[in-house]
Amino acid sequence: MADYAPPAADVIFVLRDVLRVHEMDDPAAYAMVDESLIEAVAHEAGRFCREVIAPLNTVSDRQGCTRHADGSVTTPDGFREAYAQWVESGWGTLAQPEVFGGQGMPHALFSVIEEYLNSSCPGFTMYAGILSGAVATVEAAGSDELKATYLPKMVSGEWLATMALTEGHAGTDLGLMKTSAVPAGNGTYAISGEKIFISGGDHDLTDNIVHLVLARLPDAPVGTRGISLFLVPKFIPETGERNTVSVGSIEHKMGLNGSATCVLNFDRATGWLLGEPHQGLAAMFIMMNAARLGVGVQGLAHAEHSYQKAAAYALDRRQGRGAGQRADKATAADPLIVHPDVRRMLMDARAFAEGFRALVLWTAVQIDKSHHASDPMVRKQSDALISFLTPVIKAFGTDRGFEVAVNMQQVFGGHGYVKEWGMEQIVRDARIAMIYEGANGVQALDLAGRKTARDxxxxxxxxxxxxxxxxxxxxxxxxxxxxxxxxxxxxxxxxxxxxxxxxxxxxxxxxxxxxxxxxxxxxxxxxxxxxxxxxxxxxxxxxxxxxxxxxxxxxxxxxxxxxxxxxxxxxxxxxxxxxxxxxxxxxxxxxxxx
Amino acid sequence: MADYAPPAADVIFVLRDVLRVHEMDDPAAYAMVDESLIEAVAHEAGRFCREVIAPLNTVSDRQGCTRHADGSVTTPDGFREAYAQWVESGWGTLAQPEVFGGQGMPHALFSVIEEYLNSSCPGFTMYAGILSGAVATVEAAGSDELKATYLPKMVSGEWLATMALTEGHAGTDLGLMKTSAVPAGNGTYAISGEKIFISGGDHDLTDNIVHLVLARLPDAPVGTRGISLFLVPKFIPETGERNTVSVGSIEHKMGLNGSATCVLNFDRATGWLLGEPHQGLAAMFIMMNAARLGVGVQGLAHAEHSYQKAAAYALDRRQGRGAGQRADKATAADPLIVHPDVRRMLMDARAFAEGFRALVLWTAVQIDKSHHASDPMVRKQSDALISFLTPVIKAFGTDRGFEVAVNMQQVFGGHGYVKEWGMEQIVRDARIAMIYEGANGVQALDLAGRKTARDxxxxxxxxxxxxxxxxxxxxxxxxxxxxxxxxxxxxxxxxxxxxxxxxxxxxxxxxxxxxxxxxxxxxxxxxxxxxxxxxxxxxxxxxxxxxxxxxxxxxxxxxxxxxxxxxxxxxxxxxxxxxxxxxxxxxxxxxxxx
Structure with missing residues (x-):
């Protein structure tokens, strides 16, 4: 079976030859970017993902996560060690803010690593996948004290984070949520309720977990205008005390088994308000929008990974005869790659993966501009473009990423349906991306209503x-x-x-x-x-x-x-x-x- | 979770009101068909599938099949008893030839049952699914002695059958196969080789299994012109002796776990030639064409089953608000069915399932005509239509069936990705239909080349x-x-x-x-x-x-x-x-x- 090969040449072509990011010096972070940095990220982050993360992918699926009798959760064999190496490597801090210990480089470079990670082992990648969104949320909405306490540890990866939105009866419609937050009088709040589908709700990768939780204050208006955002740590940093948040169960899913999807019970857990009362949804959307773009990247990653496996198989597996001059008469059969219909599927995969990689990286440059361009008009224009394209990248990217994975499985014939070759796992893992962080239908409504008709x-x-x-x-x-x-x-x-x-x-x-x-x-x-x-x-x-x-x-x-x-x-x-x-x-x- | 409800009203509408099969009397079998028979099949076969087969579907997936140390295979709990009830019920003999104990009714009526079975529990249905094709093959190519020995037991369902084509290096390209058949001198042949992906290769449902095996005679030309077809029973009926065919392993698959997909080892197993030497592929295609139409029906069954579950969920689950006058202000949220984008997916599922059901039943009438119409010209015309549409029904039906199942899973949001609701199982079970019995790309080549360009x-x-x-x-x-x-x-x-x-x-x-x-x-x-x-x-x-x-x-x-x-x-x-x-x-x- 072909190893995953990070598509460094394609990444370099897009960043250097097409987007020419090494020639940019506004936003200021781009001044640090030269050709050798582009090449270093494309190759060295690729080498790390290939050597450290990709070997986890099979055990991620086969072993999955375990919830023990005491409620603790362990991740598949090797995850803990790989995560420590990930933190050690520093790749995760590449685009994080310097003031909290990050390297302050462009988001566009980190998008490359996001793709590589998700091709290598999406189950592993879920744990750190929303971290930069969580950092951005706390940075935007947290008090100076909260920022000082949490952000350095989150930026370094020493602590991980969750986004705790969904409840049993409140999925897309967050306005229905019931989790409550009662002021404790000392500036903290007592959070009570049950959240479901919480990725990384518990695990053994880090000593602490920072839950970002949507809940209602006692005086909250009904609906989405009555939702506030709270920071609820697994352990209270000041005291080391275990907070009263516990894992009710781990979901049994179609795929992504290495990612612990938890039911989380908050039982008067201690939390801190992030941002203004009743404005939680706006604060959460900082994280959500980052997450949606990240999910779009998952579609790309699944397409690229499955394409590589199928292309290698099509060059190796001999079955049938090519038409006309392509037939190799010295052998009993030609490799699959001679067949136009096999190429139809492979070319479609390339056309999506390479085109979408360019779109993702182009959008990532717009994100950097929207945050840090010196000209406010440029910031505004970039922000409008991102806002328009975010639902497209999320929905179109994951629909097509799944479709490509299904087609690449098809190239293997019956061997694609058995577990041995790993193709069916990619399909199962890819399927969730069309659902989470706002189902693709919801993305389409967002695009048509808020992003197209409203202006x-x-x-x-x-x-x-x-x-x-x-x-x-x-x-x-x-x-x-x-x-x-x-x-x-x-x-x-x-x-x-x-x-x-x-x-x-x-x-x-x-x-x-x-x-x-x-x-x-x-x-x-x-x-x-x-x-x-x-x-x-x-x-x-x-x-x-x-x-x-x-x-x-x-x-x-x-x-x-x-x-x-x-x-x-x-x-x-x-x-x-x-x-x-x-x-x-x-x-x-x-x-x-x- | 909604029970599966056999779509009897729709079946009756197609057979009675659209195709008006009760008014046909040529082929002769149709003379037996009146409105009450259509209704009896639509309702009573439906009741049987709903009550006896559908309850197996979860255990089929969760438990799967087991190969024991002695090489024997057991099916999931309840399969054995349900299979006995299936044989007892007589539904399986509906369209089988009367001369061997069948009821001689039109194939069109049996197609209804095929759909119901595949919606109820596709893993179970695999065992009997190719039986009518196997009967047709033995009937067409077997000697009178073989027919007398095997067909009554196969028609009744007392014995089941397999089609043993694929080898590790010979999937689509059967010309590459190596399994050998050496004349034993007494009219039998010694079959040796390894076959893979054999559905129902062993199981505990019947006392005997009739393997239809492709193999090469010593003097066989290379390629597909050197393939012969053999009947290789698990037990030799005349002596009761165990034949030397054994299960090497059971495949671990993406889905369809209740169906034992076996590696079969033939070690000088005793076999009988079916038809002429080196003409095995033609004989096997009798079975293959029946199987391809049956696989198309699976696409229909997956679409219908997943549609029913999603429609029930969309009527029950409340999330978000409908536009304008559809909103129900007395409640906190409207059912999903008010949302146009949810209806888009449900309507697409209906449009496929109901349209394709009509196409399947119309084609089934053509099959009856092609075999039994009194006018040879009608037989020829019907045969040409079936030949043309078989690859379409197989490929288009299973592509769309899978796509619908994926969309219906989407209606459930995150609840579609967890195992609890059963939607992800339908998707996993449906995926194989695009691959087996000739991958859909191969069907398309067959349609374009042999079925369109050639004439x-x-x-x-x-x-x-x-x-x-x-x-x-x-x-x-x-x-x-x-x-x-x-x-x-x-x-x-x-x-x-x-x-x-x-x-x-x-x-x-x-x-x-x-x-x-x-x-x-x-x-x-x-x-x-x-x-x-x-x-x-x-x-x-x-x-x-x-x-x-x-x-x-x-x-x-x-x-x-x-x-x-x-x-x-x-x-x-x-x-x-x-x-x-x-x-x-x-x-x-x-x-x-x-």
Whole structure:
């Protein structure tokens, strides 16, 4: 079975040749970035993930986590040691704030490591996966005292964190939550309630765990306007005392077994308010938005990992005969790679993974700009773009990541269905990404309603115009993608117009087409990235620079994307247009079989 | 959690109102079919599956099968008793030949039971699932003596059967197989070799197991022209002696755990030749084609089962607020069913399940005609249609069945990912259907090459013309589906033309578009079925007959299908057109990451 190989060459191509981040010096963090740093991250973080994290992936699935009689939780064999190495390596502090012990480098570089980790062992990666979001939340909403106590240990990875939102009856609808917070009179609060689906709710990786918990104060208004955010540590740092939060059980899941998904019981646990009373949701969304982008990266990671395994298998496994001159008559059968239908699946995987990697890294640069660009207008523009694209990266990235993993499993035939080759595990692990941190349908509603209709389509249209302008500026040799992409942009513009009309006349129609709109934006955004990747490849080839087979593969993959994916935009526009009429026609009872 | 409810009303609507099988009397078996028989099968077989088979589904997954130290295999708790009840019930003999103890009824009626069984517990259903194909193979290729010895016991279900094709290095490419058959001089053969992925290779359900095994005679030509078919019983009926076939291991799979997937070792096992030497593949394809249609039915069964659970959940689970007047202000949240995006997924599931059920039953009638119609021309036409549609039913049915199961899991949010609700099991169980009995990519190649190009598109075009004619004959009230369907037929006609050109100029282009062609035919065939379902619903409503909410739901679902699925045909035609150029551009080495 092929080892996971961090796609360093592709990462370097995107960061250095396409985004040219080493030439940026605003935000200031980019001044630290030169070509050798890009290469060091791409290669050395890759080596760490390949050597230390990837070997955990099978035991993560097979052994899973254990809750003991005393309520403590142990992670699979090797997790503890690997986590210690992770902290020791310092990779986790790369983009963390310097003031709390981080290295202050661009988020764009850390996104690379996020991908590698999630390809290597997603079950392990869950523990540290939300840490930077948690740091950002405490940094934004915590008192100076809380920041001083918690952030240095969180930044270093000495302590890990959770986000404790969901309750049995409050999933997407956080307004239904019941967990209560009662002022204890000494500036702390007594938190009581049951939270479910808490990733890393307990484990043996760190000495302390910082739970960020949504709860209601006694005077809280009903609904989401009555939710406050609290910091509830497993152990009280000042006293070393064990807080009254305990693990009720660990969920039995389809996959991601190495990640302890806990039911957490808070029994008058001591907590500290983060931010203002009743403003908890806004504070939590700092974390949530970071998490959503991180989940999108998981889609990329699953696609890349499964692609690598399938490509290696397709080059090795001999079955059937290629058409015409590709057949190798000296052998009894040709490798799978000669078959167009196998290549169809592999090329689709490449087209998604490489295009989406570019989108993820481009967005990560926007995140850095939105936080730290010197020009407030740049910060605002970048923030608007991220806000618009976050639901797309989360939903489109995880839908396609899962679809690619399923296709790569298919390349293995029956051997993909048995556990031995590891393909079915990738599929099971990938499935959750479409659900958690806001199910993909909810992302689509967010995109259509809050992110498209609310500003009258301003950000959507600005992005579409930018794509169209890039199509028009493309050299004639790239017409194979620039022309169909520009045509697809027109479908996008028409969809925005329809969504705005629907939002004004009958919002249900807008909601009915929201999913297609999300898919349309994702398909266009990837098309845009492929235009940019192809442009750079074309220019380098014309100049006689770079790795010729690598660059030619980029052009061929851009062509594949243009031929296979862009035509979908016609269909998606049509789905936006028809709205929700046929969806809403049945009475609830008509959905039941008799 | 909602119990599985066999969709009897829908089955009766298709068989009685749409296909009107009770009015047929050719083939002769249909003369036995009246309305009460249709209702009896729809309801009573449903009751049996619901009460006896469905309760096995959880233990099937959790416990799985066990191989003991002596090599024997036991099935999950309850399987043995349920299988005895199944044999006792006689449902399995419904469409089996009367001469060997069957009831000689139409295959179309048995297809209903196949669906119910696969919704109830697919792991259990695997054991008897290929029995009718095995019976047909022995009936067609066996000597009178073999038929007399084996068929009565197989027809009754007293003995079960396997199809032993695959070897470690010979999956899709059966020509690579090495299992040998050496004449023993007494009319039997000594079979030696290892077969893998053998469903029901051993178990404790029956006293004997009839293995149908592909192997090579000593003088066999290389490749698929040197494969012969042998009947190898676990116990030799004449002597009661244990044959030298043993279970090497049971596979650990993604799902379908209740089905024992075995490595079978044949060590000079005694076998009997079925049919002519070196003609084994043709004989095996009798079984394989039946199995492929049966696997398509599994796609239907997974979609229906997962739909029912998701619909019940969406009516019960309250989360969020509906838009506008649908909100129920007296409660804290509305049921999921108010949300257009949840309905999008549920309606898609209905549109697939009900449309595909009609296609499966229509095809089953063609199977009966192809075998038993009095007019040889009708037999020939039906045979051509089945041959054309078999790869579509297998591949399109299982792709969409899996996709629906994944979407229905999505309706449950995080609760769909934990084992408790059973949704993740349906997804895991459904995944294999896209792989076994010929991976879906292989089905697409079969459709494009052997079934479309080889006859110059004759059968494909005849079917398309039939659909177009039905569109033109549809009443004006059905223009909402007839018009877009007719337009979609033109995409189909254009695709046939392109495929034929590609087949003549560069077959790789045809192979590159084969998958899209399969999806296009599937989408059109379902559109055709929806036109027929809608036509009957419309006529009954106009006449004031039938169950009004049921019929109105049919019209709304037809509209949903027309709006959401038929627009895909534009994209699929485009994918057929572009061929394989971009797929074949990379060298094998370019597929590897560096």
């Amino acid at each position: 009258g389509g301003a950000v959507a249209n600005a992005l579409l115009h930018q794509i169209a302008a890039d199509c028009q500026a493309a050299p004639a040799e790239l017409a194979f993608i620039a022309d169909p992409l520009e045509k697809a942009v027109h479908h996008g513009e028409a969809a925005v117009k329809m969504l705005l009309e629907q939002a004004a006349v009958d919002p249900e129609d807008m909601l009915g087409g929201a999913y297609a709109w999300m898919q349309l934006v994702g398909t266009l955004a990837l098309g845009w990235m492929w235009l940019r990747l192809a442009s750079v490849a074309h220019a380098q080839l014309a100049a006689g620079e770079g790795d010729k087979p690598f660059l030619e593969a980029k052009l061929s993959t851009a062509r594949f994307y243009a031929e296979q994916q862009l035509p979908l935009c016609t269909t998606l526009r049509q789905r936006v247009k028809v709205g929700a009429g046929a969806m809403m026609a049945l009475s609830p009872e008509q959905f039941l079989r008799t | 110059g598109g004759a059968v494909a075009n005849a079917l398309l013309h039939q659909i177009a004619a039905d569109c033109q004959a549809a009443p004006a009230e059905l223009a909402f589906i007839a018009d877009p369907l007719e337009k979609a037929v033109h995409h189909g006609e254009a695709a046939v033309k392109m495929l034929l050109e590609q087949a003549a100029v560069d077959p790789e282009d045809m192979l590159g578009g084969a998958y899209a062609w399969m999806q296009l035919v599937g989408t059109l065939a379902l559109g055709w079925m929806w036109l027929r379902l809608a036509s009957v619903a419309h006529a009954q409503l106009a006449a004031g007959e039938g169950d009004k909410p049921f019929l109105e739901a049919k019209l709304s679902t037809a509209r949903f299908y027309a709006e959401q699925q038929l627009p895909l045909c534009t994209t699929l035609r485009q994918r057929v057109k572009v061929g394989a150029g971009a797929m074949m551009a990379l060298s094998p080495e370019q597929f590897l990451r560096t």
